[in-house]
Amino acid sequence: MKRLLAILTLISVVSCVYGQFEIGISLAFPREFKDPCNSAAVASGTTNFNIDFIDTLNTGSTTSFPVSNAWTYVSTDAGASWLSPIVMSAIGGTFYPDTWQSSRTNAASGSVMYYFKCETESTLTSECPENNPNTFPLAANKAASIGDPAGDHIGADGRIWNTYDISGFWASYDSDEFFFRVNLAGGWKDNHFVLPFTNYFHVLAIPILNNESPYRDSLFFAVLVCNVNLLVVSASDGLYKFWAEDGDDDPLNNYERIGSVTFTPSDPGDDTDFSVKFPISMLTSNGWGSWPNSSRTVGTGCATLTAWLSGTDPQFVINDVTKSSGVVFNTHNYTIGTNAAPTLAPSHLVTTNRDTSWIDLSCTYTDANGNLPTQRQLTIDRGTPSTTTIGSLDHGYADGSVFTHSATYRCDFIDSLKYKWDFNDGAGVVSTGWRYAVVPSEIGLQLTGASWTVGSDLGSLDTVQMSEANVITITNTGNCSFNLGLQVDSLPNYWQLDTVVNHDTTVIYARFNDSAAPPAFSAFTQNDALSRTLLWANGTRFGAGGLNISYCVDGANTEKLYLAFIVPNTYYADGSQRIKMSLWASNTLP
Numbered sequence: 001m002k003r004l005l006a007i008l009t010l011i012s013v014v015s016c017v018y019g020q021f022e023i024g025i026s027l028a029f030p031r032e033f034k035d036p037c038n039s040a041a042v043a044s045g046t047t048n049f050n051i052d053f054i055d056t057l058n059t060g061s062t063t064s065f066p067v068s069n070a071w072t073y074v075s076t077d078a079g080a081s082w083l084s085p086i087v088m089s090a091i092g093g094t095f096y097p098d099t100w101q102s103s104r105t106n107a108a109s110g111s112v113m114y115y116f117k118c119e120t121e122s123t124l125t126s127e128c129p130e131n132n133p134n135t136f137p138l139a140a141n142k143a144a145s146i147g148d149p150a151g152d153h154i155g156a157d158g159r160i161w162n163t164y165d166i167s168g169f170w171a172s173y174d175s176d177e178f179f180f181r182v183n184l185a186g187g188w189k190d191n192h193f194v195l196p197f198t199n200y201f202h203v204l205a206i207p208i209l210n211n212e213s214p215y216r217d218s219l220f221f222a223v224l225v226c227n228v229n230l231l232v233v234s235a236s237d238g239l240y241k242f243w244a245e246d247g248d249d250d251p252l253n254n255y256e257r258i259g260s261v262t263f264t265p266s267d268p269g270d271d272t273d274f275s276v277k278f279p280i281s282m283l284t285s286n287g288w289g290s291w292p293n294s295s296r297t298v299g300t301g302c303a304t305l306t307a308w309l310s311g312t313d314p315q316f317v318i319n320d321v322t323k324s325s326g327v328v329f330n331t332h333n334y335t336i337g338t339n340a341a342p343t344l345a346p347s348h349l350v351t352t353n354r355d356t357s358w359i360d361l362s363c364t365y366t367d368a369n370g371n372l373p374t375q376r377q378l379t380i381d382r383g384t385p386s387t388t389t390i391g392s393l394d395h396g397y398a399d400g401s402v403f404t405h406s407a408t409y410r411c412d413f414i415d416s417l418k419y420k421w422d423f424n425d426g427a428g429v430v431s432t433g434w435r436y437a438v439v440p441s442e443i444g445l446q447l448t449g450a451s452w453t454v455g456s457d458l459g460s461l462d463t464v465q466m467s468e469a470n471v472i473t474i475t476n477t478g479n480c481s482f483n484l485g486l487q488v489d490s491l492p493n494y495w496q497l498d499t500v501v502n503h504d505t506t507v508i509y510a511r512f513n514d515s516a517a518p519p520a521f522s523a524f525t526q527n528d529a530l531s532r533t534l535l536w537a538n539g540t541r542f543g544a545g546g547l548n549i550s551y552c553v554d555g556a557n558t559e560k561l562y563l564a565f566i567v568p569n570t571y572y573a574d575g576s577q578r579i580k581m582s583l584w585a586s587n588t589l590p
Contacts, residue, residue: 028065029057029211030123030326032295034098035395036116037372039426041106041334048103048426049088050372052395053118053125055098057211065120072102073144075113079129079331081141085117095391106336115331117144124148125297125326131172131179137264137275138181143170146325147183147302160200163187164304164319168273171300173329179277180206180223182302187270190227200308201228202319206276208239209299213289218244221288223261223276225268230309237261239278241286258286296329334369339427342367342397346421348437352479354444355552357414359437362404363421370398375424378405380417381434411552413480413587414439441587444478458567461501465521465564472561474583476551484546484559485536485584486510492577499529501566508565508579512537512545518562519543530581536589549585 034052041047049072058064071085088100100118115127128144135142147169163186170181182204192200204225210216220242228235238257245254261278268274280291303321307314345364350357365373372395379387394401407417417437423430449472454464476482488497488508498505509524527541537546550557561583 028063028120028122028324029055030125030299030324031055031067031118031120032057032297032326033116033125033127033328036127036332037370037395037397038114038332038334039374040339040369040371041112041336042339042427043108043337044106046103046105046426047112047334048101048372048374049086049114049116050091050099050101050395051088051116052098053100063122065122067098067100067118067120070100070102070116070118072104073115073117074104075129075141076107076110078111079113079141088116088118093391095393096395099395109336111333111335113331113333115144115328119323123324123326124322125328126171127328127330127332128172129331130329131174131177134174134177136179136262136277137273138170138172138179138277140170143172143179143181144327145169146171146300146327147322159319160306160317161186161192161202161304161319164202164204164306166302166304166320166322169302169322169325171298171325171327173280176281177277177279178208178298179275180300180302181273181275182206184272184304187272188225188268188274189270190225198308199229200306201230202226202304202306203228203235204302204304206302207300208283208288210283210289210291210293211297211299212293212295213287215243215287215289219287221283221286223278225263225276228307230307230314231312237263239282243287258282292329298327298329299325300327301325339371339425340368341427342371342373342423342425342430344421344423344430344432345400346432346435348417348419348435350437350439352439352442354477354479355411355554355557357409357412357439357479359407359409359414359417359439360404361407361419361437362402363423363432364400364402365392365397365423366400367397367425369425370396371425372397373423374426375422375429376403377422378403378419379422380407380419382414382417411550411555413441413551415441415480439479441480442478443480443482443585443587444476445482445583445585446475446477447583448473448475452563460567460569460571462567463521463564464567466518466562468516468518471518472563474549474559474561476549476557478551480587481548481550482585482587483536483548483589484512484542484561485534485586486530486542487534487582487584488530488532488579489582490578490580492571492579494571495568497530497532499526501569504568504570506566506568508581509563511543511562512559513543513562514545514556514558514560516560521564524564534582534584536584536586538589 031053034054036051039048053067070088073085074083086102088102091099117126126144131142165185168183172179206223208221239259241258242255259282261276264275301322304319307316343366349360378390390403392401392403420434421432452470496505508530509528
C-alpha cells in the first residue's frame with residue numbers, strides 16, 4: 001500500500017504532465033529559453049525582441065513538438081500592470097531555426113519590463129515576474145499564467161468530478177519562496193462520501209522539478225493538496241519527496257512528506273481560487289538541487305484526480321491536467337533613451353588551391369547592452385557592390401557574436417576583395433568601413449619534355465624542327481593566369497644569334513600553340529626569333545599562343561612550345577653542343 005499515494009500522484013502528474021501515459025495524453029518536456037534580448041531602446045522608436053525556444057530535454061522516445069504560439073508580455077509601470085501580449089513570429093532559416101521575434105513602439109521616455117512565453121501542442125514555458133514586494137494571495141500582475149485559460153481540459157469520459165477542471169494556473173517567486181495559484185471550475189473538497197459506503201478522495205498535485213539536478217532521474221518533488229485515508233495510507237497537504245533506493249529503478253517506490261505549505265485561504269475549502277507558497281530551502285535542503293540553477297527554470301504543471309477503494313483494490317481517475325509547464329523565474333527590462341553603440345572586429349582568411357580561392361570573412365559584433373543587431377550586412381565590391389544579410393548561430397551579443405561569410409572563387413582570379421560590414425543595434429549604423437582581403441598571386445608551372453635532343457651529323461644551314469614527340473608542354477599549376485616569355489641564355493662557342501641567317505649566325509625560333517601537330521617550318525617568321533634578351537609572347541610574337549594561360553583545371557591551362565633553328569653556315573665546334581633557354585611566366589605583360 002505504500003506505493004498507492006505515489007501512483008495516484010506522480011504517475012498521474014509526472015507521467016501525464018511530464019511524459020506519456022496510457023490515458024491518451026501525448027505530452028513532452030517544455031521548451032527551454034535561450035538568449036532573450038532586445039534592440040536599442042530608442043525614444044519614440046521601435047524596439048525589437050528576440051528569443052530562442054530550444055529543445056534539449058526531449059530525447060529518446062519522448063515526442064518533441066514544434067512551437068505553435070509565442071508572446072511578449074510588456075509592462076511600462078514597473079510591473080504594476082501588463083499590456084496586451086504581443087504575438088511573436090518565427091524567424092527560421094539556417095541561423096535562426098528556433099528564434100522568435102516581436103516588436104513595439106516606445107514612448108518618449110521611461111522604463112520597460114518584459115518577459116516571454118511559448119507553447120507547443122502539449123507544453124508551455126513562460127518567464128515570470130518576481131513577487132516583490134511580496135503579496136499573498138498571489139496577485140495576477142506578479143505571476144505568469146502557466147495553466148490553460150482556453151480550457152483545454154481532459155475529455156469528460158471517465159471523470160468523477162467535472163468541478164475539478166483547472167481553469168487557471170499561475171506561478172511566481174521571490175528570493176526565498178515559490179508561489180503558485182490555482183483556479184478550479186468548482187470549489188475544492190478533499191473528499192466526497194457517497195452512499196452506501198464509497199469514500200472518494202481528491203488530490204491536487206503540483207510537481208516541482210529541477211531538470212539540472214544530478215538526481216533528476218531518481219528524485220521528484222510535488223506539492224499535494226489532499227486529505228487521503230485509504231486503509232493504511234494517509235496523506236495531507238504538504239510538500240512531498242519521492243525517490244528511488246539504491247538498486248531500485250522506480251523513483252516512485254519511496255516517499256515522505258518533507259514539510260508544510262502555506263495556503264490562502266488557510267484551507268482551500270470551497271474556494272475556487274487559492275494560492276500556495278513554500279520556502280525554496282525546503283527543496284534545496286532535501287536534495288532537490290541548488291537554486292538558482294543556471295537557467296532559473298522549474299518544471300511544473302497541475303493535475304487533479306480522484307481515488308477510491310473498490311474492495312481492497314485502489315482505483316483512480318484523472319479529472320484534469322495542465323500542459324507540461326516550465327517556469328523561468330526571470331524578467332527583462334530596458335530604459336528608453338539609453339544605449340551604448342556596439343563594437344565591430346572584422347577579420348578575413350584567404351586560402352588558395354590552384355584554381356580556387358576561399359575567402360572567409362568574419363566580424364565579431366559585441367554590444368555591451370546585449371542588444372540584438374537589427375541590421376547585419378556584408379557588402380562585397382568587385383566592381384559592383386553586392387550586399388548580403390548575414391546570420392549567426394550565437395545570439396548572445398554581450399560577450400561577442402561572430403558573423404561569418406565564405407566566398408569561393410573558382411577559375412576567377414582575385415587579387416584583392418573590397419568589403420565592409422554594417423551593423424545596427426536599433427539606434428544607428430556602425431560600420432567597419434571598406435577593407436581589403438588581398439590574395440597574393442602564386443605563379444607555378446610544370447614542364448613536360450623540357451629537353452630536346454636534336455641528333456648528330458648536322459650540316460651547315462640545315463633546318464632542324466621539333467617533332468610532336470619532342471614538344472614541350474607547359475601546365476599552369478599556380479593560382480593565377482600568366483603570360484609566357486623566352487630568353488636564350490647560352491649558345492655553343494662562336495655561334496652568333498640573329499633574326500636572319502648570315503655567315504656565322506643562327507636563328508632559333510619558338511611558337512606557342514595548342515595544336516598537337518608542330519607547325520610547318522615555313523610558319524616560323526622573324527617575329528618568332530629568340531634573343532638573348534627576354535621577349536614576351538604578345539599575340540604576334542611566338543605565334544598566337546603564350547597569353548593568359550588559365551589556372552582553371554577545366555580551362556585552357558596548358559600550352560605547347562615548338563622550337564626550330566637553322567645551323568650556322570660556318571662554325572667551329574667539336575662534340576656535343578648545348579643551347580640553353582629560359583622560360584618565363586608573368587601574370588601581367590611587362
